[in-house]
Amino acid sequence: RILMRAARGALQLTLAVVKPDAVAHPLILEALHQKILQNFIIVRKKDLMWRTEDSERFYAEHAGRFFYQRLVEFMSSGPMRAYILAREDAITHWRGMMGPTKVNTTHGSDSVDSAKREISFFFPEFNADEWMSREEPRFRLGLTEYNEERQIHTLQDT
Template identity: 55%
Template sequence: MRELLWRKEDCQKFYQEHEGRFFYQRLVEFMASGPIRAYILARKDAIQLWRTLMGPTRVFQARHVAPDSIRGSFGLTDTRNTTHGSDSVVSASREIAAFFPDFSEQRWYEEEEPQLRCGPVRYSPEGGIHCVAGAADPGPACRRPVGL
């Protein structure tokens, strides 16, 4: 997990694919208006699961078809819908790099992901990461705050 404040320029770069669309300026202004929490979710079908938890992009629709979703519960408008989620593995890689520039997906898959498959996992609130529970040496997954 990473909490950050984005500058307007950061938001413009992140949402550049939407430049010229009617909602672009409002989206950029909103995203630069306060703190952001970014997470890397790691599990089978993480993208689809997160998109289900978020609910539809349009808040009105979310309130009717997925009222218990994040957007159905907390969204204000289609632009201020409380959450963002990658729509594909390719988008996730690009977006992870934007929020976590020091994170290496390849290193995570090679070094950290196998550790997390070895047994129970615990959450470390200090680092905002998950670690193998009960490990004598917490290993690199617990020493580097890469998020999970």
């Protein structure tokens, strides 16, 4: 049972995706998960596999660019892991941990608007506005624990 420290300011949500090449290597996947666990509140986690159509829809803004087809094929080539992460300045912090765009094994939202859109793509059942109003204050106060089985942080029973 791991309890979280309280945050000073409002929490921000971001999407983090571990790409197929990293998911294919269990030790890399576990190392990434541990790094995430040390630095973020894990709000949701999902293991999934995209069809080509899913990848095309997600990356539609890049259609016609030289890298589009290769990206679509790669992202639908194997299992992925998606996370909704929270912390102060989550977007900036996650992107800093990701490293350079061309060589990373992860994806991260680049703005608040992108995070909201991308989270709803990967987690259509999740309502970010509702989470921010109902759960964020309790998460911010550190009233959470880490659920080992589900590999996410949950609110403590009060």
